[in-house]
Amino acid sequence: MKNIVILISGGGSNMRALVEAAQREGWDKRWGARVSAVISNRADSAGLAWAQARGLTTAVLSHRDFASREAFDEALAALIDPHQPTLVLLAGFMRILTPGFVARYAGRLVNIHPSLLPAFTGLDTHRRAIEAGCAVAGATVHQVTAELDHGHILGQAVVPILPGDTPDALAARVLSQEHRLYPSVVARWLAGA
Incomplete structure (x- = not known):
């Protein structure tokens, strides 16, 4: 079985999109893949x-309980x-991972x-894209490396920035594309694995 572990911090809408795609598309039967755990900080x-509520294995590990990033990781x-x-x-x-953790799960x-990416790494991406006068924004699925938001790009979705856009309005449009992009990239990865 190809086990998938998903790490979240908040509402988990991308996690939900992944779980629902796995069930709807039969990842278990097609590729022997399943979401085996969801872990939150x-x-x-x-x-x-x-x-x-959906019977998935879950765990909580608060980063506040650790003196260092290395100990938490x-x-x-x-x-x-x-x-x-x-x-x-x-x-x-929403945690920056240590180089040791990234190396442990490399690839x-x-x-x-x-x-x-490579535009607007880090936080406040929608505000920064609007302020820079960009015509488009979007989302990127990428492999994680020790350098924040710089890994190999596996897929992208483009969303126009509309006149009068606010960061929240743009974020909502980008998020709807994230929910399509992430499962499709993972499915493509599983099909080729």
Whole structure:
């Protein structure tokens, strides 16, 4: 079985899109793949409650309980490793991961970022794209490397920036594309794995 572990911090809408695509498209029968766990660094994550309600294996590991990023990442790996993951998917996991953690899952650690990388790494991507006068924005699925938001691009979705757009309005349009993009990139990866 190709196990997928999804890491979240908040609402988990990309995680939900992935889980629903896996069920709807029969990833288990097509490629022997399943979402084996959802892990959050926040106990109050709405996405965690959604996953629990659907019978998925879940865990919480608060980064606030650790003195260093390295200690948190080591404890996080201890939660992930028993699932023997084929893929570890970051879906709104709002933590910068240490080089050691990234190396541990090299080639199978994937993230979705709300910009057309390499433009606008980091936070506040929608505001920055509007302020820069960009005609388009979007989302990128990429492999995770030690350099923030710089890994190999696996797929992108483009969204126009409309006159009078606000960061929130643009974010909503980009998010709707993220929900299509992330599952399609993962499905393509599974089909070729």
